[in-house]
Each structure stands twice: as C-alpha cells, then as structure tokens.
Amino acid sequence: MAQTFIDEKTRNKEEVEALEVAEAARETQWEHPSFVGDIFLGKLRTSSILPYAFQTDEDRKIGDAYLEKLDKFLAANLDGDQVDREGQIPDTVMKGLAELGAFGMKIPKEYGGLGLSQVNYNRALALTNGYCSSTTALLSAHQSIGVPQPLLMFGTPEQKKKYLPQFAKGAISAFALTEPEVGSDPARLATTAVPTPDGNHYIINGTKLWCTNGVIADILVVMAQTPSITVNGKERKQITAFIVESNTPGFEVLHRCRFMGLNGVQNGLLKFTNVKVPKENIIWGLGKGLKLALTTLNAGRLSIPACCIGFTRKVIEECRLWGNERKQWGNAIGKHEPGAQKLAQMTGNLLAMESITWLAGVWVDRGTQDIRLEAAMAKLFCSLRSHEIVEQGLQMRGGRGYETYASLKARGERPFPAERSVRDSRINQIVEGTNEIMRLFIAREALDKHLEVAGDVLNPRLPITRRLTALVKAGMFYAWWYPLQWLSISPWPMHSGMGRLGKHLRYAKRTAHRLARTTFHLMVWHGPKLERKQVQLGRVVDIATELFAISATIGRAHGSKEANVRDAADIFCLDARHRIEENFRAIRCNHDSRTYKLGLKVLDGSLLWQEAAR
Ligand SMILES: Cc1cc2nc3c(=O)[nH]c(=O)nc-3n(C[C@H](O)[C@H](O)[C@H](O)COP(=O)(O)OP(=O)(O)OC[C@H]3O[C@@H](n4cnc5c(N)ncnc54)[C@H](O)[C@@H]3O)c2cc1C
Structure with missing residues (x-):
C-alpha cells in the first residue's frame, strides 16, 4: 500500500484523523494505465491520443437515434425559462422523460433501462443542458451519483433486480452524503446507523443537506456511521451506504433549498429520525460507504x-x-x-x-x-x-x-x-x-508513484532501519528516472507532418518532463510539508490539466474532418501554453508565504479597520 504524506507535526488530531479516514477510503489500485498519471511521471503517451478514440460508428448511431427523439421532445415541451421562473419542472416533462427512458439511460437493458454507453449518456445530458440546467441536474444526480450508479458498481444481484427496474421506469433517486457540518470532508459525517439487537435492521438518525432530488426522491443512497471497529488496537470509524426508501417512517424533508441558479432543482435539507432499514439495504458491505461515495463520484x-x-x-x-x-x-x-x-x-x-x-x-x-x-x-x-x-x-x-x-x-x-x-x-x-478539493485529489494521486517509491523515507512513524532501506530503494529508482526527465529530447522534430499541431504536441511532451522534474524538485525541497503547499500543488495540477487538454484537443483535431478545427485547436493550444508558462513562473517565483500570512491576519481580525472604513 502506498504511504501517506500526512505531515503530522503541523496538524491537529482532528485533521490527521480526517486525512487518515479519507486515505483509507481511496481507491488505491491502478488496474489500467492512466494517461494523466503518466504525465506526472514525465511521459506523455501519444499512442493514447493518436489516433483519437472517437466513439464507434455503431455506438454513435445508437446515440443519434436516441438524441433525435430526446431533442424533439425537449424542443416541444421543455421551456428552461419557465422552469427558472416557476422553480418547478412541469409534470408533463417529468412524465415524458420517464416515457423516453431518460431515468434509465445508463441502466442495462436486462433491467429495463436503455443501456446507453457513457458517451451517449453524456451526449444526452449535454443536449438536455442546452434547454434547461435544472432538468439536467435532476437526471444527472439521479443516475450519475444517485442509487443506480452505486448499485451498478457494488449492488448484489437481489438489490439490482429489486431497484434498477423501478429507476428505469422513472422512480427518482438521490445521493445523500453532505451534512450541515461536513461538506468537503465527508469522513467526519455525523449521521448514525445503529443495528437493532437482532442485527436484522439499522436505525438511521441524522440530517443531510443539499441533497439534489432529495425533496422528491423515491429512493436514496444515504451514507451513515455504523459502529466503529478496532484494528491493531486503534478505533476505526465505519461509514456505510444504505438504500433508504423515502416512504419509510421517520424520513422528513425539512426545507427545500433555493439557489442563485438551478431554480428548478428539488434540493433539500433532509431529516432521518429512527428510520429503520433492513440490513439487506447495505450496499457493498459495512464500512465501505465512504469508499463507495468516492468511487461513485470518480x-x-x-x-x-x-x-x-x-x-x-x-x-x-x-x-x-x-x-x-x-x-x-x-x-x-x-x-x-x-x-x-x-x-x-x-x-x-x-x-x-x-x-x-x-x-x-x-x-x-x-x-x-x-x-x-x-x-x-x-x-x-x-x-x-x-x-x-x-x-x-x-x-x-x-x-x-x-x-x-x-x-x-x-x-x-x-x-x-x-x-x-x-x-x-x-x-x-x-x-x-469543489475545484479546490479536485486539485487536492489530483495532486494526491499524482504523487502516488513517488509516495510508493519514497513515502517510507519521509514517514517519521517508521523505524529508522526501514526508512534507510527505503532510501536505498528510492535512490535506485530516481537514479534512472530523474536523468530521463532531462535527456529525452529527440534529435529530429517528431510529428512534423502535423503542422502547427505537431509543434504543440512536441511542446506538450517536453513540458510533461519539465512538470515531472518540477514536481520532484518540490518534493525534495518541501519534504512532507509539500502536502500543505496547496497553492504550489494547485499550479502543478493546473499545468497537467492543460497538458491533458492540449493532448486531447490535438488528437481530436488531427483525426477530425470538420472545417477549421485545426485553427480552433491551434488557438486553444496557444492560450493553454500561455497559462502553463504563467504557472511555471509562479512556481519558481511567488509570494505565497506572505500572502498566506496576510490571510491569517485577516482571519484573526487584525484588519478590521478595513471593514469599518467609511
Ligand atoms: C446545488 C447543490 C447541489 C448539491 N447536491 C448534492 C447532492 O446531491 N448530494 C450531496 O451529498 N451533496 C450535494 N451538494 C453538496 C456539495 O457537494 C458541497 O457543497 C460541496 O461538496 C462543498 O461542501 P461545502 O459546501 O460544505 O463547502 P466546505 O467544505 O465548507 O468548503 C468551503 C470552501 O472551503 C474550501 N475548502 C474546504 N476544505 C478545503 C481544504 N482542505 N483545502 C482547501 N480548501 C478547502 C472549499 O473548496 C470551499 O471553497 C450540493 C450542493 C449544492 C449547492
């Protein structure tokens, strides 16, 4: 298992605990190669983008046929402005969408769904969002994170057989993770699920906030704390995912939340008071709820x-x-x-x-x-x-x-x-x-290989002999990896037949090496404190994100027959390169520490004069 990079010296107990629970819930296995994971190691795998992976003709035809029906229906029935003004998606639209199978787009045909591919599902969401974002939020929360998605990934055959056909017909689902006190840090959630004395049921108590579709949902997936277990003498918190039917006694919608946009979304503050659910409604197993939530979101x-x-x-x-x-x-x-x-x-x-x-x-x-x-x-x-x-x-x-x-x-x-x-x-x-959390998540995964290789060296909890052995191993890895990040310049221009796109691709390949070196330098410079340098890590992540976007755009433009697509790709790449260079400059030369100190002064009220100024 990869080592963590938690800098315990500068963190309080609660922070360390939250990080440990989140770390334990990470998906740690990389079963297949990751294009972006390789970028962080200095390797831009052109074979993954050239040729670009277009949707197959067969799959596109299936999508086209569905999108045509959906578009016809939306054009005739869905008025995004009316939904925005009235705060309600009309019943006729809900009924029509159900008849079109829009609530079961990703559900396999054997359960009564449409069995669309991920691409066709995304195309349908994009189409719908051109009419009304509230309607797309409804469909997306229902099947991207709502009950169908975790059931498809982790449900038992019985659970799938019981629930998936209901969703395919239009039963609405919701995903209830966030609580008033926990948003970005769900490991600390407070909703509890206590087993009954006979162990056949669980009693759920707690409050969930901002649950999209929660106000109208028929069935929800609810993350709750089940009794802790002891592992190696240490108490380990258990978060478990439950299927909860909203007609179960004790379930209440306390409030429908209203927002600056998405006015038609049915998003609520939900209360669970002694809600009794059978143990068969646990998805994937006790203690796997946080991992399930994070994997579902992935x-x-x-x-x-x-x-x-x-x-x-x-x-x-x-x-x-x-x-x-x-x-x-x-x-x-x-x-x-x-x-x-x-x-x-x-x-x-x-x-x-x-x-x-x-x-x-x-x-x-x-x-x-x-x-x-x-x-x-x-x-x-x-x-x-x-x-x-x-x-x-x-x-x-x-x-x-x-x-x-x-x-x-x-x-x-x-x-x-x-x-x-x-x-x-x-x-x-x-x-x-949130985008800040996305950057943290990507940075953590980006450092995974380095932590696997050098994590033990930096881990103060380990005995010195183990750290020294790890140091030798890490030395052997970096002795070949690091020079490669400098020596990989090709003597002749690659992709020269691709014109300006070829130039951008060569830039992206060079920059992947530069990014890998920079990340390594940051690790060496900051050691375990790097995890706290969120702004620097954010720059690293933003550079890699631009490199991914440049690569995908070049791949698509190169394989596309659309008019002027290369010109659009060229302008995008030039703009992205500009942003990348800005980020490298800021990594080298910044005033992050002083900015942080001023932020803390604002926080402790040292600049109250500014707020009171007339
Ligand atoms: C319209 C809407 C729909 C939603 N739908 C659902 C849903 O269906 N199901 C559900 O469970 N939840 C839902 N949510 C909740 C949503 O996922 C959370 O709002 C989100 O995860 C952020 O949590 P928070 O609002 O509590 O912000 P906080 O976690 O309090 O964060 C506040 C700010 O601090 C930053 N921050 C927090 N921690 C860190 C850190 N470690 N480092 C740096 N910055 C940090 C955040 O990026 C953010 O800018 C919804 C919210 C809204 C508004």
Missing part, C-alpha cells in the same frame, strides 16, 4: 463536463448571431477586435472541453484506461472554462446580457438567457467536490 463526475458543454454551445451560437447582427461604431461588434477574440477563445475552449470529455467517456466505455484523474480534470477544466465562456457571452450581449429572458421577450426582442447561463453554470465549480 465515475459520476464526467456528467458535469457534459453539462458544461451543453449550455456553452448555445452561448457561442448566440454570440455568433449577435456578433454579426449588432452594429456599433460602424461595425458588427463581432468584428471589433475584442469581440472576435472572445469568439475565437470561446470556440477553442469548447473544442478542448469536448475533446477531453468525449475522450474520457470512450475510455470509460472501453474499460482499458483508469480515468479517475481524467474525470477529475475534466470536471475542473470544464467547470472553469465553461464559466469563462458564459461570462464572455454575457459581456458580448452587453446590456441585453444582463437583462432576463422574460424581459427581453416582453419587449419584443429575440430573447437569450445569458444571465441565467451565468447563474446556472457557477455551481459546477462547487458540486461533486
């Missing part, structure tokens, strides 16, 4: 990038129309340089978002790549880039961007919900792991 996270794609497509379409139509200072606003620049950047960013999302989706379908890091990066990248696009779209629409859809419509203008797109898209940086 795969489920790919639906966020798909949602990000849906709305940005519409924003770009609108900006193209408006950029031509609106004339100011004697010219179309899209032809003034800032307008054209926005259009170009939006297009490049959307291409990159699609390239990584569809690639990761195909890798999930093939089952030949480990996509934990790729899914987290896709979520991080797409949530940031898509929000940038909707912000740019709002700006390009000028005053009309700030005006609501209903108001524009009422005064006879072509309405476009630019302001709603900004409100709806912001949540993607928060849910299913």
